[in-house]
Amino acid sequence: MNILSGITILLAYQLVGEVLVFFADLSIPGPVVGLLLLLVTLIVKGGVGESLEGVSKTLLTHLSLLFVPAGVGVMVHFQRIEAEWLSMGLALLLSTLLSLAFTALLLRLMVGFNARRRQGDG
Amino acid sequence: MAEQEFFRLWVYLSTSPLLWLTVTLVVYQIAYVISKAVNNHPLLNPVAVTVAALIGLLELTDTSFIDYFDGAQFIHFLLGPATVALAVPLYNQLSQLRRLWLPLATGLIVGVAFAGLSAVGIAKLLGASQATLLSLAPKSVTAPIAMGVAEKIGGLPSLTAALVVMTGIIGAVVGNKLFDLLRVREDSIRGFALGLTSHGIGTARAFQLSEEMGAFSGLAMALSAFTTALLLPWLLAFLGIIN
Numbered sequence: 001m002n003i004l005s006g007i008t009i010l011l012a013y014q015l016v017g018e019v020l021v022f023f024a025d026l027s028i029p030g031p032v033v034g035l036l037l038l039l040v041t042l043i044v045k046g047g048v049g050e051s052l053e054g055v056s057k058t059l060l061t062h063l064s065l066l067f068v069p070a071g072v073g074v075m076v077h078f079q080r081i082e083a084e085w086l087s088m089g090l091a092l093l094l095s096t097l098l099s100l101a102f103t104a105l106l107l108r109l110m111v112g113f114n115a116r117r118r119q120g121d122g
Numbered sequence: 123m124a125e126q127e128f129f130r131l132w133v134y135l136s137t138s139p140l141l142w143l144t145v146t147l148v149v150y151q152i153a154y155v156i157s158k159a160v161n162n163h164p165l166l167n168p169v170a171v172t173v174a175a176l177i178g179l180l181e182l183t184d185t186s187f188i189d190y191f192d193g194a195q196f197i198h199f200l201l202g203p204a205t206v207a208l209a210v211p212l213y214n215q216l217s218q219l220r221r222l223w224l225p226l227a228t229g230l231i232v233g234v235a236f237a238g239l240s241a242v243g244i245a246k247l248l249g250a251s252q253a254t255l256l257s258l259a260p261k262s263v264t265a266p267i268a269m270g271v272a273e274k275i276g277g278l279p280s281l282t283a284a285l286v287v288m289t290g291i292i293g294a295v296v297g298n299k300l301f302d303l304l305r306v307r308e309d310s311i312r313g314f315a316l317g318l319t320s321h322g323i324g325t326a327r328a329f330q331l332s333e334e335m336g337a338f339s340g341l342a343m344a345l346s347a348f349t350t351a352l353l354l355p356w357l358l359a360f361l362g363i364i365n
Contacts (some may be wrong), residue, residue, distance in 0.1 A: 069190075090244060
């Protein structure tokens with residue numbers, strides 16, 4: 001597999017994203033803009049090349065590895081965490097649980113509504 | 123003499139990015155094998171295990187985070203191209219997306235507001251400081267944008283990065299169990315809720331479970347990055363939490 005063209009495509013789209021964000025002074029990250037541009041390109045082109053497919057799969061299979069350096073950064077904040085661990089920990093835990101449940105239930109409700117609406121259309 | 127040799131070697135290695143880059147990869151692979159061996163049991167999430175082990179090693183060897191990051195930045199850098207790469211699974215799920223755009227758009231906007239405000243509300247009730255509150259607000263979006271938002275609203279970006287990772291781990295650990303309890307069975311909905319709440323770490327977990335769940339999680343992660351950046355600062359100002 002030729003991984004070179006796949007990785008070049010990803011970096012080029014990220015670069016274009018970063019440049020656009022810089023010049024348009026957007027408050028969203030460059031890679032997210034790159035993602036949308038690549039998605040539009042794939043839709044227009046009507047297919048994903050073999051190299052890009054392979055590189056993306058490899059990167060996404062090990063996506064969790066890429067968060068490790070930021071995660072280790074927790075150690076810089078041990079003092080503040082020690083002082084506020086209860087409120088921080090509970091807020092994180094409860095808010096994450098509630099958000100997961102709330103979003104999932106809301107989506108299920110909306111998907112059911114959407115299916116009925118589309119049935120009504122047809 | 124051997125001890126002196128070892129000390130010289132350590133001084134040499136600890137000033138080069140090679141050591142901690144390699145250690146990170148080795149530790150992650152061990153954590154990954156362990157996680158596979160226990161059937162991806164959520165409590166042995168590879169990110170959580172790797173982060174804990176690395177912090178232990180750094181404390182043990184008296185290494186600062188800055189020295190560590192000299193090596194680890196090469197891994198950190200790949201977050202950018204990996205975000206762009208999410209376009210591929212998204213493209214493969216396009217027909218699903220066309221079918222579900224209305225519920226997803228609603229879930230996105232309401233979910234993003236809920237994820238940010240619930241954290242701020244709970245922390246405020248429990249008496250957290252203002253800097254902590256504002257660092258918590260963007261906890262559900264992917265690290266680079268969360269840090270940008272934190273800076274904009276007056277939080278501490280590097281604390282936000284840590285809270286973002288912890289949120290990701292919590293979601294990855296409890297998400298699937300919670301969806302089972304709530305009897306939410308569709309992979310598309312599970313993925314979207316997990317990606318919206320727990321960004322890339324949730325997405326990594328979702329890809330372990332199914333390609334469809336991963337794609338929807340990646341979609342939610344990308345869209346919530348946009349939505350949070352646009353909505354959250356305005357919402358916090360509207361509620362009088364920031365001026």
